[in-house]
Amino acid sequence: MDTLHECETAPPERLRERRLELLRTQLTRVYEAGGHYRRQWDELGWHPAELKSLDDLAALPCTDKTAYQRSLDATPPYGEFLAVPREDVARVHFSSGTTGRPAPVCWTRADLDRWAALYARAAYSQGVRPGDVYQCLFGFAWFVGGLGGTLGYTELGAAVIPGGSGDTERQIDTIFRYGTTAVGGTPSFLLHLAARARELGTPLSESGVRHVMVGGEPGGAVAATRALIEREWGARCFDGYGCLEFQPIAWECAAQAGGHLAEDFVHAEVLDPATREPVPDGEPGVLVLTHLDKQACPLVRWWTGDVVVLDRTPCECGRTHARLAGGVRGRADDMLVVRGVNVFPSAVENVVRRTVGDLAEFRVVLDPALADPATGYPTALRLQVEAAEAGELPARLAAALRAELQVRAVVDLVEPGVLPRTTHKARRVVRASESEREGSHRVP
Known part of the structure; x- marks a missing residue:
């Protein structure tokens, strides 16, 4: 091609x-x-x-x-x-x-050939060419994305490393050791890799990666998340969309x-x-x-x-x-209606990423205490956001959410590393009972 x-x-x-x-x-x-x-x-x-x-x-x-x-x-x-x-x-x-x-x-065999050709067209449109080294960071165990990426980039003519979505430190070492120039994975896993690489003193922005295609979550189309991925990886980030x-x-x-x-x-x-x-x-x-x-x-x-x-x-x-x-x-079934305002988790993510400005995790908690007793619809959002210190961050984030999404928000800061990480698809909305079972620790 x-x-x-x-x-x-x-x-x-x-x-x-x-x-x-x-x-x-x-x-x-x-x-x-x-x-x-x-x-x-x-x-x-x-x-x-x-x-x-x-x-x-x-x-x-x-x-x-x-x-x-x-x-x-x-x-x-x-x-x-x-x-x-x-x-x-x-x-x-x-x-x-x-x-x-x-x-x-x-x-069928023809379906697989078609799948590979479409994936190759996607990669080509983003600047990947024969001679690039593609490391597939989508999962392979039961998940459809890993084999799709492997098929498509092979079809294009790139050298393919089917890494999967585990072995964080080995993935980072492989990126540097074998000159990886393109990667694909979920935004969650790519940000997780970036955070760990920074801890190891080998920021991914210093690697040879120049093309990142993300999928499985809305993050690639969320402006602030895209900017965060591009900053941490030193590469252009492209959104891909598919389903099983x-x-x-x-x-x-x-x-x-x-x-x-x-x-x-x-x-x-x-x-x-x-x-x-x-x-x-x-x-x-x-x-x-x-x-x-x-x-x-x-x-x-x-x-x-x-x-x-x-x-x-x-x-x-x-x-x-x-x-x-x-x-x-x-x-459509994840949309929250807060006092008549339609709010998607991806819109919340955009505000959180831009306001917090780092790789901290966050999630929306469905709290019955913040719901209208007659309709059951939330009257405000409750967010859990990781941060080392409280300061003015909760008030600043709540103000940003009100200004941009027209909804009231209650922001709880929790200690870094408390919220669950995932190498697959991030779960951004949980019920209050689930949050309590996980025992989140608030920042004093």
């Missing part, structure tokens, strides 16, 4: 025509495969031949994780969404299982102006979470995706639960695919 992929710069109208062509073929194949969608569409009296425009897709209901799990129960172990013979399955990845039994998602069912979905180019959707791989809709009607470009809504060429486990109108804002204005890089302005704003 040494040039832009042709489809990345195609005129928007041509892209739209191509998506319709791919979608007609895909929906016909899905229908002929039988299973969940054939039964659902027959009950609706709908056939893929009725698809005359991309807007006609709205006639179909959204698919969510509950429906997917039901299909697994009905036809174990792979469920009714599997659209190829089992002997054609080349890879099986699983959900985390944090909200139930881990759910499998399958790939769709890998990858969008990635930032060198302009760092929101992730470009892979519009030759997915058809994207942005819907109002309450009405499920389309929202205008520039307005927040839940991202709904349809595969355009996935063979195994193809999904139609998949309800991601992720809140995004679609931006179709031209990008300075020359790519014409729509972008997710500001990345993923948060999960």
Whole structure:
């Protein structure tokens, strides 16, 4: 790969025509495969031949994780969404299982090749080239991200070190010893590595790393967190977005102006979470995706639960695919309503990072004492933030949160190192009972 992929710069109208062509073929194949969608569409009296425009897709209901799990129960172990013979399955990845039994998602050999090519396009758009040394810091045990990064950067022609998300000191030594120039991982793990490297007297800003792609959390699209990663690593930080069912979905180019959707791989809709009607470009809504060429486990109108804002204005890089302005704003079910104000943990993170100005951990605690007794909605946020000394920090942070997010906040400072660290996905919102069980120690 040494040039832009042709489809990345195609005129928007041509892209739209191509998506319709791919979608007609895909929906016909899905229908002929039988299973969940054939039964659902027959009950609706709908056939893929009725698809005359991309807007006609709205006639179909959204698919969510509950429906997917039901299909697994009905036809174990792979469920009714599997659209190829089992002997054609080349890879099986699983959900985390944090909200139930881990759910499998399958790939064919062609699906894996497509996955690698998309990941390689992402890396190329961010400046990675053959000859770079990529150290993959995403997890490999059950998590989908590690193998995706390894596949993609290998496809691009980089030398790949599949490090995983453990062995902190060995990772740091490897970065310096083997001349790593690009890394990928969750913001949490990358900041954890940076903090430890600083303690060891080997700041990562003095390494050869110049390209950082993050994913798995909203941190890469949080301005203050991005700035913190770039300062600690001495490298440019790019946001990448994917999920188990769709890998990858969008990635930032060198302009760092929101992730470009892979519009030759997915058809994207942005819907109002309450009405499920389309929202205008520039307005927040839940991202709904349809595969355009996935063979195994193809999904139609998949309800991601992720809140995004679609931006179709031209990008300075020359790519014409729509972008997710500001990345993923948060999960629709993670949004907090504080006296009528919608607040995402990622927005809180941005204020905390910029105000505290270091690598300290923080989290939002759902405290019943700060909830409206009638509705149960919080009337204020309670934050736990690590700091060595109290001083004016609690008042300053509370004032910043009120000024920028229009919500009242109660800030509790806790001793550094008290809050849990993670090498996977940071958990930013906990209930007060969980916080008490962990025994956080307040700063006097």
